[in-house]
Amino acid sequence: MRDRAGAARRVAATIAGVLALGACVGSIDRDEFDDEVRSRGGGLDGSLVSDGVDAVAQDLGVEDIEVWSVSIVPGAVTLQVRLPAQPDALDSYRYGTSGRYGGRGLSEPQPLSTNSASADMESRVFDPTAVGLDRLDEMVAEAIEAAGLAGGWASDASTTRGATPGADVVTAITVTDERRTVVVTFGSDGTLLEVTPR
Amino acid sequence: MRPRVILGGLLAWFVASIVTASLVMVIWPGSFKLFAPVLCPDDQPDAYVVSYSMQTSDGTSTNFTLFCMGDAGQFTEVGSWIPLCLLTAAIAAGWALLVLVFATLAHLSRHHRPPIDCGGGGGGDTAAGPQDAPVRPQDAPVGPVGPQDAPTGPQDAPSGVPQQRMAT
Numbered sequence: 197m198r199d200r201a202g203a204a205r206r207v208a209a210t211i212a213g214v215l216a217l218g219a220c221v222g223s224i225d226r227d228e229f230d231d232e233v234r235s236r237g238g239g240l241d242g243s244l245v246s247d248g249v250d251a252v253a254q255d256l257g258v259e260d261i262e263v264w265s266v267s268i269v270p271g272a273v274t275l276q277v278r279l280p281a282q283p284d285a286l287d288s289y290r291y292g293t294s295g296r297y298g299g300r301g302l303s304e305p306q307p308l309s310t311n312s313a314s315a316d317m318e319s320r321v322f323d324p325t326a327v328g329l330d331r332l333d334e335m336v337a338e339a340i341e342a343a344g345l346a347g348g349w350a351s352d353a354s355t356t357r358g359a360t361p362g363a364d365v366v367t368a369i370t371v372t373d374e375r376r377t378v379v380v381t382f383g384s385d386g387t388l389l390e391v392t393p394r
Numbered sequence: 395m396r397p398r399v400i401l402g403g404l405l406a407w408f409v410a411s412i413v414t415a416s417l418v419m420v421i422w423p424g425s426f427k428l429f430a431p432v433l434c435p436d437d438q439p440d441a442y443v444v445s446y447s448m449q450t451s452d453g454t455s456t457n458f459t460l461f462c463m464g465d466a467g468q469f470t471e472v473g474s475w476i477p478l479c480l481l482t483a484a485i486a487a488g489w490a491l492l493v494l495v496f497a498t499l500a501h502l503s504r505h506h507r508p509p510i511d512c513g514g515g516g517g518g519d520t521a522a523g524p525q526d527a528p529v530r531p532q533d534a535p536v537g538p539v540g541p542q543d544a545p546t547g548p549q550d551a552p553s554g555v556p557q558q559r560m561a562t
Binding site for chain 1: 421422423424425426427437442443444445446447456458461463464465466467468469470471
């Protein structure tokens with residue numbers, strides 16, 4: 197009887213030891229994952245923009261949407277979208293990959309305050325599919341090279357129309373390393389306009 | 395076979411598969427990467443399993459999430475549930491295969507039982523046990539085992555290995 201109890205204890209101890217030693221074999225923590233993303237360039241994903249635009253259009257039940265801005269971070273894109281039924285109002289949609297269930301998904305829209313923006317809404321909104329964002333992946337690679345930061349990565353990108361009348365829609369890509377930040381801007385045709393250290 | 399036996403077997407199979415998959419996930423979360431070829435987009439073939447630890451009222455809880463990554467660091471979060479379901483399915487298939495192999499072996503050994511050599515020899519690995527134990531009834535008639543065998547008889551023992559005792 198004592199032998200059996202001893203054997204059971206040994207088995208339990210072995211299982212506990214295996215669980216303790218073996219836990220996390222083949223996995224990394226989130227910081228290591230983020231380091232890997234940065235070492236490859238930052239993870240800004242052009243396909244998220246096109247997929248996000250399609251998802252918002254589907255949610256609103258329209259073919260094309262107009263946006264005030266497009267903001268891209270690793271794994272997600274945020275669109276400030278003009279509402280077709282309420283042309284002086286904007287909703288913020290986030291499209292990205294997160295959550296235990298995985299996959300990509302569209303968040304619930306969040307209403308935005310537009311007290312000062314509504315006046316020139318018509319002249320500021322733009323079609324997100326016609327401002328060079330289909331070239332985002334190439335623009336990110338070009339921005340990292342133009343920034344000249346050793347080990348730098350693209351941390352975010354933002355597409356808006358300038359406030360001056362008739363201004364072009366520009367995409368500003370932020371490239372950073374651990375010490376410095378450089379903003380590289382591109383025109384709506386995807387050409388590099390400016391490299392600005394911050 | 396009785397429906398209750400079939401249901402019990404299926405339930406045991408289901409529970410064993412889930413328990414085994416959970417253990418495998420905890421010991422080797424990297425097993426999720428095995429399913430990357432079917433779960434990851436073509437342009438994001440590199441799989442990573444990221445562990446998140448959270449403090450809860452019961453202590454520390456850790457979950458594992460499969461990510462797919464592309465050359466430029468673009469990534470997609472596959473999540474935990476789909477890889478875990480696939481792992482469970484794979485392990486269930488493994489269990490089924492194992493049971494099938496053992497059942498086949500048991501069936502073969504029951505139907506091709508070697509003649510008992512009462513003169514000793516060939517029983518070296520069955521030396522344990524009281525030597526004066528009554529010799530079990532040998533060689534029940536070969537054929538389908540029906541409900542008529544229901545009373546607890548030696549032939550109902552789950553072992554498929556023919557039992558031999560050395561007669562002294």
